[in-house]
Amino acid sequence: MDIHVSKTSTPKPKPPEAQLGFGRFFSDHLFAMDFTAEKGWGNARVQPYGPFSIDPAAGVFHYGQAMFEGSKAFRGEDGVLRLFRPMAHAERMMAGAPRLCMPTPTAEQMVEACKALVRVDADWVPKAAGTSLYLRPTLIATEGFLGVRPANEYRYFIIASPVGSYYGGNSLKPVRIWVETVDVRAPRGGLGAAKAGANYAASLHAAVKAKKAGYDQVLWLDGQTHELVEEVGTMNLFALLGNTLVTPPLSDSILAGVTRDSVITLASGLGLGVEQRALSVKELRAAHANGTLKEVFGTGTAAVVSPVGELSFAGEPMRINDGQPGPVGLKLYETITGIQRGVLEDAHGWMTAV
């Protein structure tokens, strides 16, 4: 793939690494590439970061043909820049796009695009432990046409945001979770397995309700019975029952997290059983009552592992591990972040040098 690079003449000052937060700052450049039905994908370029000019009739604005990815580039302790499982992220976008009738570049092109942007913006990959350059590949329908059908023109672009440790300091902060029994994130047969912006639009209302009631995030139940747990916030969910990690099986209402897959891969090495199976609120409550519910945590690129300290179902709070991060969640967090920083052996070949 030929990538034309045009560099900014007005680079921005870099924010102090202690103040990065999440998604507040953007690097100097972006990657973009366009699709037309006649010509396919072309015009791959790295250009200065800035607004796009897009037809107001574009499908992305009206019918929500939009999806995205989220992955990270790290500066290893050895100074080498590496991406975490870029191919898995690119393949997930390829797998999700057909549900929205969208074309994607090839997975190889998407990985190359990430590398190209990180090379140009290498100075934007922060150094401090826990920091990274968050990459946000995005795919949108750009054709100006109001008829209801898949668009004939698309843009794939990547923006990059230097981010701090999700937890500020170094200890994982457990979250309080509201079990949502009315709103549904993704129904069976819907878009839940694709990282579609529409799933996030569907999730905001319950998230606001939960925040108002004093909780951090929402536990999503299945849309049919409202009895089975699916995801937590924008993360996959794991429960440690005795010595076994249980996570709901992938389906068309669950996003196949790369972190979820990494945790499943690492768990057996930690002497844990792993079961991908349906998990009901009823089973969680029974396990809590008889003392076998040891930990609950979410997994995702941003936080890596996010321990759940409390689950509140219909106003009845359930404290988990006394509201503290549990040893298994901590160990998984330290293992994954250690591999990402290049201080632990990358036994599974997850890191790709830029």
Ligand SMILES: *Cc1c(COP(=O)(O)O)cnc(C)c1O
């Ligand atoms: C992105 C996302 C996840 C986490 O996926 P990772 O690849 O681990 O970052 C989980 N659930 C939903 C709904 C998501 O959008």
